[in-house]
Amino acid sequence: MPHPDGNSPSPTTSREAPLRRAAFYDVDGTLIRTNIVHAFAWYARHQPTLTGSLAMTVSTALSVPLFAAADKLSRKAFNELFYRYYRGQSEDRLVLLAEQLFEDVIRPSIFPRAPELIAESRRTGCLQVIVTGGLDFTVRPLARYLGMDDFIANRLEYTDGYANGRLAKPFVAGATKAEIMRDYAARHGIDLARCWAYSDSYSDYPMLAVVGHPTAVNPDFRLRSTARSYDWPILDLG
């Protein structure tokens, strides 16, 4: 099951000897330049029919101001609104195209020094975990590529093999990310005070605040200000 227990992208990952420390990474804007809207736009352009692609692309483009407004309101509201656009997409098609989405969109947008940071973190013996509001099937290839031990992502709900436009609860966003991380840490014997968290967005303040080593990565203005106030380190992986 995708979340919140986490996903093991590689069958070789072992849970038998739980690690005491972990590094939790947000994805969009933190490890990669793109965001979930780009991923959806790519899906929209790759519908089974030309007219379907056209209709979904136009619809997505027209909705961008709405997405922006919802995101300003709250990340939860944005997610609820945004994932409705997946309604009617078949699960097998989404999963199938995820690999190509990764190759076409996600891999080229990985920040150049993100793999280096992850490698450095792994050398310290930390469990590497992605915590993202993105969808599980889009995150899985990225997690595998970056050598993550685990990932926590949102899941779509499906009815008869088709997305019904709703997300499985709990949503991975905002304060819930912190709650999920606490649960995850408790289950895996991780000491959050000795963990790292990396994010670019102020909406991830709870996720950053719950660990001992919060780090702002390519931060937005509010997170940069917050990081300055709390003397959190600020990284630029670009």
Next chain:
Amino acid sequence: MRALRPRTRGAGDENVVLIDTDSAPRILFYGEDFLCEDLPIGTRVIYPHRPLVGLPNPRAAIRYALNHPEGFEPLHALLEPGMKITIAVDDISLPLPPMQRPDIRETILDIVLEMLADHGVDDIHIIIATSLHRRMTAAETRRMVGDKVFDAYWPERLYNHDAEDPDGMVVLGKTPHGEVVETNRRAVESDLVIYVNINLVPMDGGHKSVGVGLCGYESLKAHHTPKAIVESRSFMDPKQSALAHSVERIGRVCDQHMRVFHIETALNNRMFSGPMSFLAKNEDDFTEADRLKFQAMKWTLEKTPRALRREIFMRVPAAYELIAVHAGATEPVHEKILEKCHEQYCIPVEGQADILISGIPYISPYNVNSKALNPLLVQVMALGYYFHMYRHKPLLKKGGVMIVAHPCSDAFDPEHHPSYIEFFNRLLPETRDAYVLEHKYQEEFAKNPTYIEMYRHGHAYHGAHPFYMWYWGQAGREHVGKVICVGADNNTVPALLGWERADTLAEAISMGRSMMGRSAQITMLHHPPILMTDVR
């Protein structure tokens, strides 16, 4: 503010002055400001030597050194077309403050690169030997090496050393004492390494240039320990320094794998020039113009925000002059340069002090162009550098009182010193014991991936650096009975450092006397510029 009274002083020792009934008040550095304070009668004020006269033709002196090296063939005789050469240069931590252009490194590089080009050598990399210091910015590097070299070499062939680059570092082995020797791969793979050094204090130069400047964390942690510092009496006296001995052992292993042609320089101490030159004078000798200049400067500084004051100070370079340059094998070259350094810096002093007073300036080797001299750096200036500025025995008696003047603001530069912030706020409240900190936390900080990323690609000091700053003060902490900070703008910072605070120097002296007695011998170190005491 009290007026500085000009006074005619009799002939005598111009470096050790006793305060008398008609002595002028003394000026102390106080961060980005100054204090002007009366000292008790009988207080001994130790002044640096006047600047030694600079070499009249530095370029000719450099060429002479290259052609008449110590224990080596002349540089031109070492060169062959197609050679692979690495030139390593000291970083921005030297000299302090940065010197007026042209920086002596620019002059040396001009001459050396011209010579290399004449001999058909074009595989040249210039590495800024930062060790675990922060990377220098492009603008800082340009200022240091000059436009010509910068435009020709930056960034592909002129760059900062990266001690955390897994591909760029190589382990050469261990010393007989088991110290790991990890150094820069490019330097090891070169046919010749030319090191361009500046000696500001006697702990610089020698094997420290390559052995530390180009090393990795695994090497550095062998000797940057509280134990090594405590066993260095002082670390400014290489012969008595366990730190220097360890570095020498590492340097000798490097010498077995690299051919190092060392160019060492010594600068005089002309830190203040032009309108600021009065700051190097004995206050008793101030002219009316000096007095007015100081009062005008003090008035202006009081009206200026701290950040702006810092900017102003950082933009005033020093008029250092070259007083010696030698080239060749590391050890004989260093011997000669040390002699010159001692001639410039060492002041003979009779007897130790019960109370030692010193003003802490705005700058240290580790905060050039930073936003603050943070509390750990204030600590390293007091208990590290100033305490260790002696040969033979410490200027301050065991158990004596050290009085320092600095605002001790809780201010850090998050870009340059991110790990310092965590060290200060998370570790110091738990313990000030350097040995506990070393064993419990140093590795955690050194391996912190965030700090490594900021060191490698930002402009941050390495994660382990704040530990070294704390160790630097360990001998001082074990020796000094009490540290009193004059004018600290808060209680928290002195308390975390284990210091007491006083509002005024008079109050601090009174506190010191209550511990050391009414007849306590009081000494003030009047620096910067740098001085060292030869205590007998």
